[in-house]
Amino acid sequence: MHAYRTHSCADLRKGDVGSTVRLSGWIHRKRDHGGVLFVDLRDHYGLTQVVCAAGSEALKLLDHLKLESVVTITGEVVDREGGAVNPKLATGDIEVVAKEVAVQSSANELPMPVAGEQEYPEDIRLKYRYLDLRRERLHANIMLRSKVIASIRRRMIDQGFTEFQTPILTASSPEGARDYLVPSRVHPGKFYALPQAPQMFKQLLMVAGFDRYFQIAPCFRDEDARADRSPGEFYQLDFEMSFVTQDDVFAAIEPVLSGVFSEFGENKFVTPAGEYPRIPYKEALLKYGSDKPDLRNPLLISDVGDHFKGSGFGLFAGLVEKGMSVRAVPAPGTAEKSRKFFDDMNEWARGEGFAGLGYATRKGGEWGGPIAKNHGTEGMDKIATAMGLGPDDGIFFAAGKEEEAAKLAGLARTRVAEQLELIEQGSFRFCWIVDFPMFEFNDEQKKIDFSHNPFSMPQGGMEALETKDPLDILAWQYDIVCNGVELSSGAIRNHRPDIMYKAFEIAGYSRKEVDTNFPGMIGAFKFGAPPHGGSAPGIDRIVMLLADEPNIREVIVFPMNQKAEDLMMNAPAPVMDKQLKELSIRIIADGVPKA
Numbered sequence: 001m002h003a004y005r006t007h008s009c010a011d012l013r014k015g016d017v018g019s020t021v022r023l024s025g026w027i028h029r030k031r032d033h034g035g036v037l038f039v040d041l042r043d044h045y046g047l048t049q050v051v052c053a054a055g056s057e058a059l060k061l062l063d064h065l066k067l068e069s070v071v072t073i074t075g076e077v078v079d080r081e082g083g084a085v086n087p088k089l090a091t092g093d094i095e096v097v098a099k100e101v102a103v104q105s106s107a108n109e110l111p112m113p114v115a116g117e118q119e120y121p122e123d124i125r126l127k128y129r130y131l132d133l134r135r136e137r138l139h140a141n142i143m144l145r146s147k148v149i150a151s152i153r154r155r156m157i158d159q160g161f162t163e164f165q166t167p168i169l170t171a172s173s174p175e176g177a178r179d180y181l182v183p184s185r186v187h188p189g190k191f192y193a194l195p196q197a198p199q200m201f202k203q204l205l206m207v208a209g210f211d212r213y214f215q216i217a218p219c220f221r222d223e224d225a226r227a228d229r230s231p232g233e234f235y236q237l238d239f240e241m242s243f244v245t246q247d248d249v250f251a252a253i254e255p256v257l258s259g260v261f262s263e264f265g266e267n268k269f270v271t272p273a274g275e276y277p278r279i280p281y282k283e284a285l286l287k288y289g290s291d292k293p294d295l296r297n298p299l300l301i302s303d304v305g306d307h308f309k310g311s312g313f314g315l316f317a318g319l320v321e322k323g324m325s326v327r328a329v330p331a332p333g334t335a336e337k338s339r340k341f342f343d344d345m346n347e348w349a350r351g352e353g354f355a356g357l358g359y360a361t362r363k364g365g366e367w368g369g370p371i372a373k374n375h376g377t378e379g380m381d382k383i384a385t386a387m388g389l390g391p392d393d394g395i396f397f398a399a400g401k402e403e404e405a406a407k408l409a410g411l412a413r414t415r416v417a418e419q420l421e422l423i424e425q426g427s428f429r430f431c432w433i434v435d436f437p438m439f440e441f442n443d444e445q446k447k448i449d450f451s452h453n454p455f456s457m458p459q460g461g462m463e464a465l466e467t468k469d470p471l472d473i474l475a476w477q478y479d480i481v482c483n484g485v486e487l488s489s490g491a492i493r494n495h496r497p498d499i500m501y502k503a504f505e506i507a508g509y510s511r512k513e514v515d516t517n518f519p520g521m522i523g524a525f526k527f528g529a530p531p532h533g534g535s536a537p538g539i540d541r542i543v544m545l546l547a548d549e550p551n552i553r554e555v556i557v558f559p560m561n562q563k564a565e566d567l568m569m570n571a572p573a574p575v576m577d578k579q580l581k582e583l584s585i586r587i588i589a590d591g592v593p594k595a
Contacts, residue, residue, distance in 0.1 A: 002022060009023055010090050020077075023073050026043070026070055027040075028041065028047060039052065058099065058100070061103070066110070071104060075096040080092070112132070117137055161213065161214040164213050168195065183585055185582055188583075194220035202240040203455075203495075234539075255273040286303060296423050297424075299330055299413050301406075304397075305319075315399075326397060335362065436451065437471065455500070457499070465499065482545060497522055
């Protein structure tokens with residue numbers, strides 16, 4: 001017999017009754033029933049109930065061990081009595097009568113329990129992450145992550161992609177987020193950077209003649225944490241393709257995403273490959289108030305500013321006269337809602353940092369509220385008709401500068417749908433956001449700047465850059481969004497040095513600055529580069545959606561906290577003076593160099 005186990009704790013069934021078996025695992029729970037001890041033994045695979053007879057040596061030994069101690073138990077498989085069968089457990093028809101017990105490792109008092117799914121403070125969970133990972137939900141999430149990555153890898157290879165690994169130590173880039181820097185010992189005063197993404201390397205692979213690349217790529221950005229963004233590091237499905245249009249990129253990745261979400265989505269609806277809606281960026285901001293629209297929400301925002309020109313409602317009329325916006329969010333079926341519902345929405349908007357959220361109520365076609373009273377029944381009816389509203393549908397209004405009105409309307413759209421329980425359940429609805437602007441006006445620096453990705457191909461190429469107003473130029477850039485979560489950004493790349501120099505010139509960069517900041521890429525493009533494009537859906541966010549977790553931390557094995565600290569490994573931490581000296585580094589604290 002094997003030294004530790006003949007079966008896992010999920011293997012045994014009725015067919016094993018009468019067999020002598022050996023199991024190893026952690027003591028999950030213990031229950032004393034009239035002198036008979038029942039132990040739930042747990043390993044990676046599942047649970048088996050172990051029974052220790054009254055007065056047995058096995059009972060004496062197990063009774064004194066604390067939960068989560070590791071033991072090896074040898075015993076006989078027996079049927080559970082009828083009332084004791086547990087249909088929720090794979091091994092619920094049997095139990096093992098313990099004959100011998102060997103203690104492999106005894107546990108101290110636990111700082112947090114493993115059995116059950118009680119909520120515990122983040123600092124405790126992260127400091128003792130190895131205990132947290134023993135808990136059923138988190139353990140399942142990490143296994144789901146592994147299976148998702150394996151499925152993605154298989155599907156990408158089936159699509160004709162080849163996996164490559166790109167460097168982890170690279171050069172710092174002046175564009176994008178803040179880098180993590182790594183000092184060089186052999187080149188004092190110089191630094192490597194951990195890659196924010198394999199962007200330049202994957203494009204250079206296309207220049208090198210490889211046709212379809214992918215990688216489950218680690219990326220490093222010194223950014224603050226959010227619910228859907230882990231500080232420090234994250235993983236993405238990075239891919240790039242040569243000789244492709246935007247349509248080709250979409251056609252390659254949609255089957256992968258829809259396939260993975262169908263495989264692990266527990267029979268939820270998934271947008272079929274080939275049917276992802278394509279929503280222009282400008283339309284997304286207007287109709288959804290966001291470039292990350294949740295298409296499970298049926299509400300659409302309308303621009304109703306023109307309806308208030310010369311209106312009796314002077315506040316909105318004055319704003320429109322000054323070139324500002326008025327956006328309207330429908331509130332369907334709210335005729336029976338009290339005024340408190342609408343007032344609470346206004347207070348919510350103020351709590352979000354806005355001046356407020358106007359509203360008009362409607363019941364049986366009769367309008368209510370100060371906006372309706374001042375604007376008039378005829379004017380309100382025209383707005384309702386334009387929005388496609390019924391006689392019992394109310395309206396919320398967001399007004400101000402276009403960007404501010406769009407943002408408030410977008411947040412209100414989500415809030416109203418949540419309050420009225422309108423968001424579709426049990427579905428994963430994908431879409432593409434397309435036609436991003438190539439440039440934007442930087443109010444702080446009073447100059448034209450790149451709005452999204454400086455290495456994207458402008459729609460219209462060189463001609464557009466030379467003849468159009470920069471703020472009217474669109475780029476071949478796109479985002480994948482699922483249920484209001486942005487999974488990735490991507491683009492058809494600018495592979496022409498002449499077009500790249502011109503694009504950077506518009507953004508205020510000289511030819512010399514481009515050559516200095518991006519020598520590898522611009523240099524390579526001068527030796528023949530194919531048209532190419534790609535994207536990089538985030539692995540962490542994909543798993544977060546599939547696991548239905550509100551925080552990305554719950555699908556990462558060893559995450560850092562919101563301050564980018566690893567409480568388990570005590571990182572970041574000071575290092576020895578000897579190490580600093582080897583790297584030619586001196587620490588400055590409060591502006592004073594450390595001696």
